[in-house]
Amino acid sequence: MSSAVATPAPEVEIPSIPLAEIAPWALFFGLLGTLVLFFISADQGAVSIPAGTAIHEWVHDGRHLLGYPCH
Amino acid sequence: MTARSFLVRGLLVGLLAGLASFLVAYTVGEPHVDTAISLEESAPAGAAEADDGHTHSHADDGEAEEGVTEVSRGTQRTWGLLTGTLAVGVALGGIVGLLAAATVGRLGRLTPRQSTATVSAIGFTSFALVPFLKYPSTPPAVGSGDTIGDRTAWYFGLVLLSVVVAVLATLVAVRLAETYGAFTGVVGGAGLYVAAMAVTVLLLPTVNEVGSFPADTLWYFRLSSLLTLATLWTVIGVGLTGVVGRLHERSVAVQARRELAASL
Numbered sequence: 001m002s003s004a005v006a007t008p009a010p011e012v013e014i015p016s017i018p019l020a021e022i023a024p025w026a027l028f029f030g031l032l033g034t035l036v037l038f039f040i041s042a043d044q045g046a047v048s049i050p051a052g053t054a055i056h057e058w059v060h061d062g063r064h065l066l067g068y069p070c071h
Numbered sequence: 072m073t074a075r076s077f078l079v080r081g082l083l084v085g086l087l088a089g090l091a092s093f094l095v096a097y098t099v100g101e102p103h104v105d106t107a108i109s110l111e112e113s114a115p116a117g118a119a120e121a122d123d124g125h126t127h128s129h130a131d132d133g134e135a136e137e138g139v140t141e142v143s144r145g146t147q148r149t150w151g152l153l154t155g156t157l158a159v160g161v162a163l164g165g166i167v168g169l170l171a172a173a174t175v176g177r178l179g180r181l182t183p184r185q186s187t188a189t190v191s192a193i194g195f196t197s198f199a200l201v202p203f204l205k206y207p208s209t210p211p212a213v214g215s216g217d218t219i220g221d222r223t224a225w226y227f228g229l230v231l232l233s234v235v236v237a238v239l240a241t242l243v244a245v246r247l248a249e250t251y252g253a254f255t256g257v258v259g260g261a262g263l264y265v266a267a268m269a270v271t272v273l274l275l276p277t278v279n280e281v282g283s284f285p286a287d288t289l290w291y292f293r294l295s296s297l298l299t300l301a302t303l304w305t306v307i308g309v310g311l312t313g314v315v316g317r318l319h320e321r322s323v324a325v326q327a328r329r330e331l332a333a334s335l
Binding site: 016017019021022025026029036039042057059062063065067 | 072073074075077078092096100101104139140141142146147148150151152154155156158159161162163165166169172173175176177180181182183199202203206207208209210211214216219220222223224226227292295296297299300303322
């Protein structure tokens with residue numbers, strides 16, 4: 001398994017992914033992920049988009065147990 | 072190894088992490104949520120908290136305010152909880168996956184497997200553990216509806232600051248390691264993060280709205296909450312480290328075959 005640790009390989013080239021290639025993925029998914037986190041963790045608490053309590057009520061227990069301020 | 076291959080793996084591992092943390096939250100955490108809600112309902116009106124703007128669901132509440140949607144406890148503690156953990160798991164899994172993609176080959180001489188494990192550990196510490204230590208989770212019946220705006224702002228402000236400081240500290244650690252070696256780099260970066268967050272946490276206001284809520288229920292609730300977060304991040308970290316390692320090994324094998332073919 002961990003042969004990389006056992007054998008001293010001094011000059012193993014570790015490839016990196018160009019940041020320019022990651023940027024569009026990071027931008028798109030970063031926004032999407034943040035939006036999802038917002039709706040699960042904070043919406044209809046301090047800020048309400050849309051108005052009402054449906055989302056808050058539905059994810060209520062998850063909000064408490066995942067450590068977000070709920071009410 | 073591409074950004075896409077990391078994102079897809081992160082999302083799948085995140086889905087698994089969401090499921091695992093649901094199982095932990097449901098079995099370990101829900102009994103204490105139920106206890107807290109029964110305390111909340113049996114408390115004399117206005118004794119524990121002023122019940123204004125407080126939209127917590129009570130299945131047997133007669134009053135139907137306008138715009139207030141009721142979800143039964145049975146649904147909240149099963150499908151509602153599952154929705155929350157799965158969505159947070161997938162979102163965090165994807166984000167950690169992309170961060171792992173960005174750090175491969177850029178954290179000193181760490182292998183892809185090692186750098187992915189490092190990213191996950193930093194993610195858990197900065198995004199979940201440190202904010203929890205300053206603003207621990209509260210069970211239903213603890214927390215006034217009047218302060219939800221302030222508490223939300225402080226909590227997410229701390230999360231944002233913690234993540235930003237963690238990223239900066241990691242960059243400092245990498246720089247230090249190039250010149251002074253790995254030990255100095257890691258100690259310098261970690262020390263910078265701890266010092267900066269210690270000052271931040273001391274400056275931020277403390278919230279104490281526990282009142283006469285029973286200490287044992289509060290303790291067990293918070294413990295189960297931390298366990299839920301730890302499960303989420305452990306599955307993301309271990310899972311992603313495993314699949315990124317395999318991804319790297321496969322790309323190394325393909326590279327070796329290409330070189331062999333070219334040498335023939």
